[in-house]
Amino acid sequence: MLAAPRAVHAIAATLVQVTNTAANPVLTQSTPSQASQLVELRVLVTNSSALFNPMALVAPIEDIPTYTVPANQALVVTSADLSPLGCTGTAEVGLTGLNQLKKWYAPYNGATTHFEYPSGFVLTAGSVPEVSVPNFANSSCTVYVEMHGYLTFN
Numbered sequence: 001m002l003a004a005p006r007a008v009h010a011i012a013a014t015l016v017q018v019t020n021t022a023a024n025p026v027l028t029q030s031t032p033s034q035a036s037q038l039v040e041l042r043v044l045v046t047n048s049s050a051l052f053n054p055m056a057l058v059a060p061i062e063d064i065p066t067y068t069v070p071a072n073q074a075l076v077v078t079s080a081d082l083s084p085l086g087c088t089g090t091a092e093v094g095l096t097g098l099n100q101l102k103k104w105y106a107p108y109n110g111a112t113t114h115f116e117y118p119s120g121f122v123l124t125a126g127s128v129p130e131v132s133v134p135n136f137a138n139s140s141c142t143v144y145v146e147m148h149g150y151l152t153f154n
Contacts, residue, residue, distance in 0.1 A: 037151045041067055045143045047136040055129045069127045076120035077149040082106040082113045087141040097127035
């Protein structure tokens, strides 16, 4: 009875075995390197600054304003959260980079609306993500936008 599990294990190990040679190297990455590629951006849009608000990079000590996707890299956005407050109706939120990329709609109900993109959408190198909310009804309206993703090399 014990021979069968060992035989199955040996076959499975053979099927997933990877050889790391100079001619065919296996890509590896340390955990700190993986974590440093995670990106979180945010911006608070008010009625007085409704159009073209650059997103800030969320950093451990202080946010870095006007985030730009680094040269030779792309930002893959995997999710976005919108929190519209202070109005009634629906907030129309546009994200621009080098071109119009996304448009979201979320109710002004005080709740956060979550948008998820499992395969992600891409902002290319040099893009400066900006958020616009063109349909504010009055001066008490605000929309808090957060985006999450990761950097990848071109």
